[in-house]
Structures are given as C-alpha cells and as structure tokens.
Amino acid sequence: MEFHLRGDSPIYLQLVHTISDAVVRGELKPGDRLPSQRDVAAKARVNPNTVQRAFMELERLGLTETRRGEGTYVKLDQEQAQVLKEQAARDAWQQFLARLAAVGYSENEVRTWVAHQMKPDGRKNV
Amino acid sequence: MEFHLRGDSPIYLQLVHTISDAVVRGELKPGDRLPSQRDVAAKARVNPNTVQRAFMELERLGLTETRRGEGTYVKLDQEQAQVLKEQAARDAWQQFLARLAAVGYSENEVRTWVAHQMKPDGRKNV
Amino acid sequence: MEFHLRGDSPIYLQLVHTISDAVVRGELKPGDRLPSQRDVAAKARVNPNTVQRAFMELERLGLTETRRGEGTYVKLDQEQAQVLKEQAARDAWQQFLARLAAVGYSENEVRTWVAHQMKPDGRKNV
Amino acid sequence: MEFHLRGDSPIYLQLVHTISDAVVRGELKPGDRLPSQRDVAAKARVNPNTVQRAFMELERLGLTETRRGEGTYVKLDQEQAQVLKEQAARDAWQQFLARLAAVGYSENEVRTWVAHQMKPDGRKNV
DNA sequence: GTGGTCTAGACCACT
DNA sequence: GTGGTCTAGACCACA
Numbered sequence: 001m002e003f004h005l006r007g008d009s010p011i012y013l014q015l016v017h018t019i020s021d022a023v024v025r026g027e028l029k030p031g032d033r034l035p036s037q038r039d040v041a042a043k044a045r046v047n048p049n050t051v052q053r054a055f056m057e058l059e060r061l062g063l064t065e066t067r068r069g070e071g072t073y074v075k076l077d078q079e080q081a082q083v084l085k086e087q088a089a090r091d092a093w094q095q096f097l098a099r100l101a102a103v104g105y106s107e108n109e110v111r112t113w114v115a116h117q118m119k120p121d122g123r124k125n126v
Numbered sequence: 127m128e129f130h131l132r133g134d135s136p137i138y139l140q141l142v143h144t145i146s147d148a149v150v151r152g153e154l155k156p157g158d159r160l161p162s163q164r165d166v167a168a169k170a171r172v173n174p175n176t177v178q179r180a181f182m183e184l185e186r187l188g189l190t191e192t193r194r195g196e197g198t199y200v201k202l203d204q205e206q207a208q209v210l211k212e213q214a215a216r217d218a219w220q221q222f223l224a225r226l227a228a229v230g231y232s233e234n235e236v237r238t239w240v241a242h243q244m245k246p247d248g249r250k251n252v
Numbered sequence: 253m254e255f256h257l258r259g260d261s262p263i264y265l266q267l268v269h270t271i272s273d274a275v276v277r278g279e280l281k282p283g284d285r286l287p288s289q290r291d292v293a294a295k296a297r298v299n300p301n302t303v304q305r306a307f308m309e310l311e312r313l314g315l316t317e318t319r320r321g322e323g324t325y326v327k328l329d330q331e332q333a334q335v336l337k338e339q340a341a342r343d344a345w346q347q348f349l350a351r352l353a354a355v356g357y358s359e360n361e362v363r364t365w366v367a368h369q370m371k372p373d374g375r376k377n378v
Numbered sequence: 379m380e381f382h383l384r385g386d387s388p389i390y391l392q393l394v395h396t397i398s399d400a401v402v403r404g405e406l407k408p409g410d411r412l413p414s415q416r417d418v419a420a421k422a423r424v425n426p427n428t429v430q431r432a433f434m435e436l437e438r439l440g441l442t443e444t445r446r447g448e449g450t451y452v453k454l455d456q457e458q459a460q461v462l463k464e465q466a467a468r469d470a471w472q473q474f475l476a477r478l479a480a481v482g483y484s485e486n487e488v489r490t491w492v493a494h495q496m497k498p499d500g501r502k503n504v
Numbered sequence: 505g506t507g508g509t510c511t512a513g514a515c516c517a518c519t
Numbered sequence: 520g521t522g523g524t525c526t527a528g529a530c531c532a533c534a
Binding site: 273278343345351352354356 | 399
C-alpha cells in the first residue's frame with residue numbers, strides 16, 4: 001500500500017482515508033492483516049504515534065479490529081464495504097452539486113456542464 | 127446574507143466562503159459594501175475577532191478592499207468573478223472524479239453512474 | 253474537581269470516569285465549561301496529552317463538546333444523565349451478581365448474604 | 379471446564395479467573411489435576427504461551443503447584459478456598475457500593491434500590 | 505514483535 | 520489562552 005501524504009489535512013486522517021479506501025475498494029478483505037503500525041510508520045515516514053492514532057480511528061469506524069500483541073485485522077465485510085462505496089459516491093456527487101449551486105449554477109446549467117464534461121471526444125475535459 | 131455554520135472546518139473559513147460565493151455568484155457586485163464586521167458577528171453569532179480574520183482573508187484573496195472608517199467593499203470585477211466561478215466548477219468536478227476513483231470506480235462506471243444521476247425522470251437524483 | 257489516580261487502569265480512562273461520573277451525578281450540568289486541558293493536567297499532575305486523550309474520549313461518548321480555541325463544554329442533558337446513572341446501577345448490580353455466582357453462591361445464598369449486609373444494626377457491614 | 383473469553387481484559391487473566399473460580403467453588407479440589415496447558419490452549423483457542431502465563435500466575439497465587447513432567451495440581455485446601463470465596467463476595471459488594479456512590483446514590487437510596495432488586499416477586503430482578 | 509500508554513516538548517490553528 | 524497535531528522516545532503488556 002502506498003501512502004501519499006499531502007499537506008492540507010491531518011496526517012492521521014490521510015492515513016485513515018488511504019486505508020479505508022483500500023478496504024472500500026475491496027483491496028483489503030475481511031480477515032486481512034494490516035501491516036504493523038511500525039511498518040506503516042516506516043513506509044509513510046511518520047511517527048508511530050501518528051499511525052496509532054489512525055489505527056484507533058479505523059477501529060472506531062468499525063473497519064478494523066486490533067488484537068493486542070497480534071496485529072490489526074480488517075473486520076468490515078464485503079457487503080458493508082459495498083455500501084460504503086456507494087455512499088461515498090453519493091456523498092461526492094452531492095458535494096459536487098452543492099458546490100456548483102453555491103457559486104450560482106442553476107440545475108440546467110449543471111446538467112449541460114456535466115454533459116459536456118462527459119463527452120468522450122470532448123478534448124481534454126480537464 | 128445568511129450564515130450557516132457547520133462544525134468541520136474553521137469558522138472564519140466558512141465565513142470567507144459564504145461571502146466569496148456571494149461575490150462569485152454576482153450577488154455582491156464590485157463597489158458593493160459588505161455588512162460591517164460587527165453586523166456579521168452578530169448575525170452569525172461568532173466572535174468579532176473571527177469575523178475580522180475572515181475579512182482579512184477576503185482582502186488577501188483580492189475579493190474585497192477595506193477603507194478605514196468606511197467599511198469593506200467588493201473589489202473583484204464581474205469578469206474575474208466569472209473566472210473564479212468556472213474554476214470552482216472544474217475543481218469540484220475534479221474532486222468528484224478523484225473521490226470516485228479512490229473508492230474504486232472505473233472511468234466507465236463513473237460515466238454510467240453520472241448518466242444515471244442526470245436522468246431527469248430518474249426521480250430522486252438528489 | 254478532585255482527581256484521585258490509582259495504578260490499575262490507564263490514567264486517561266480514570267480521568268474519563270472521574271469526569272463522566274461528575275456529569276452523571278449532575279454535578280456538572282449541560283453547558284458547563286470544563287477546566288481547560290492544561291488546568292486538568294496541572295491539577296492531576298499528568299501530561300497534557302494524557303488529558304487530551306481523556307477529553308477526546310468524553311466527546312466520543314457524547315458527554316461533552318469541545319470548541320476549538322474556546323474550551324470543552326458539557327453536552328449531555330440531565331435526562332440522559334439520569335439514564336446513564338440508572339444504567340450504571342444496573343450494571344454494577346449485574347456485575348455483583350455475576351461475580352458471586354462465579355464463585356459458587358446460589359441465588360438463595362446471595363439473597364441471605366445481601367440481606368445481612370443491609371442490616372443497619374449489623375455493625376460495620378464492611 | 380468452559381472458557382468464555384471476552385475482549386476487555388487480558389486473555390491470560392481471564393484464564394486465571396476461570397480456573398481460580400473453579401477452585402474457589404470447590405469444583406476443583408486439592409490434588410485434582412488441571413487439564414494440560416496444551417489442552418487448555420486447544421479448548422480456549424488461544425496461544426499456548428498465553429496459557430503458560432496463566433498457569434504461572436495461578437502458581438504464583440498459591441492455588442496450584444506444577445510438577446515437572448506430571449502436570450499441574452490444585453494445592454489450595456478447602457478451608458483456604460472458603461476464605462477466598464467470602465473475600466470475593468465482600469470485594470464484589472464493596473465494588474458495587476463504591477460504584478453507586480460514585481454516580482451519586484446516597485446510602486439510603488442504595489438500600490431502597492437493593493431492596494427493590496431483591497424482591498422475589500419483582501420479576502425481572504436480573 | 506505487536507499494540508498500548510505515557511511523557512516531554514514543539515508548533516500550529518482558532519477564538 | 521484554548522484545543523489540535525505531531526515528533527521523539529521510553530516503557531509496558533500481551534501473544
């Protein structure tokens with residue numbers, strides 16, 4: 001697993017998202033063992049305490065289960081992961097719509113705008 | 127202007143966004159005078175220091191200018207506002223795509239998903 | 253508020269219990285501001301980080317609400333506190349019964365035993 | 379002997395309590411041979427090292443004695459067991475009283491509360 | 505070797 | 520001055 005840390009949000013949350021996204025994608029399956037906190041700390045080049053905080057958060061969210069002296073394991077089953085995946089998509093979409101509305105796009109403008117973005121021939125839509 | 131404050135991001139930034147969005151929407155036009163800091167503080171029920179910080183940020187971003195003893199005025203012209211508006215849309219779209227990719231949607235799945243959301247008859251697309 | 257720290261359980265949890273019991277007892281009421289993390293750290297003579305962890309836990313339990321730059325406030329209303337109080341009593345009672353059963357007391361023996369403890373004249377029932 | 383492991387306290391201590399309670403109840407008598415460490419490990423589905431630690435603790439507490447190559451035997455005589463049993467009851471009772479006091483029950487309230495729990499007709503006292 | 509707790513101290517963001 | 524994040528490093532408990 002790769003950890004790309006950017007600067008805007010707390011490192012421990014970035015770790016949480018990196019890992020939880022992997023779970024949601026199904027890349028980490030129930031029962032899988034996460035790398036040890038020390039290993040993650042080494043790979044992401046952050047302090048072990050920061051990693052631990054991330055792991056605590058993952059457990060709190062119900063994604064993992066940690067067994068003292070053993071390690072941390074994925075708990076969330078595939079079905080729940082799928083739910084979270086769809087939820088993430090809906091949330092992202094809502095956020096997108098809200099943002100456009102906030103800066104003044106009407107519903108129809110949004111429709112047109114998105115249609116334009118989706119055109120496969122649409123010359124580099126970014 | 128209404129101020130709806132939620133808890134996740136700093137209050138002063140929420141104020142900045144509330145105001146800058148109004149400018150971007152063209153609701154506040156160049157030369158318009160913003161409500162006084164103390165009015166904003168009262169309406170949003172936040173500490174005046176927090177409002178001041180928000181106004182400082184708006185000025186730093188080039189959206190407003192403050193005239194001592196007079197008040198704070200919108201500086202950004204309509205053309206620049208339009209640029210920001212389009213930029214906001216592109217940013218929101220990119221963020222949306224990035225999020226879906228992060229949780230495992232392929233490009234095609236995104237396309238299908240969005241198309242489905244956009245169907246006007248699809249009731250409940252929001 | 254006094255903090256008596258013993259050695260058997262993690263300090264941060266002892267802090268959590270000290271404070272949450274005060275809330276449950278109604279000694280700290282909704283809207284009351286807790287002493288700052290630094291103050292608690294000083295009074296309890298522990299590291300501020302340890303206190304912060306305790307405060308995080310209190311917030312996670314829904315007892316308090318912390319406002320950055322302001323302080324930490326009691327959130328739990330009196331009614332909810334009462335519920336927790338009764339719950340605590342039931343839990344303690346269950347635990348007591350379970351323990352006696354585990355070491356071999358029959359239901360009747362428990363009854364007799366407790367009746368004996370409760371006798372007010374029973375000279376030092378401890 | 380059944381081993382029901384919960385998650386809150388160290389596994390080795392749970393094993394200690396399971397076994398010591400059996401001794402205190404008189405279910406395991408002086409001279410009785412405990413199941414082998416490997417049997418316990420298998421039945422409780424825990425690491426043999428964990429069982430060993432539990433057995434060490436039992437011996438340290440004076441409940442058992444280990445004879446090399448033979449096995450582990452209950453050492454505690456019935457009289458001592460009875461003392462421990464009564465001690466356990468008193469401890470549990472004290473803990474119960476302390477807990478209720480901590481959440482704000484007065485002595486009289488405790489008395490009333492317990493009396494209510496003890497009413498045999500009061501169905502659902504557990 | 506693994507996770508859990510704690511200390512010490514720094515720096516930042518916010519009100 | 521308040522809480523939030525992070526580092527560094529220690530020591531412990533557990534499997």
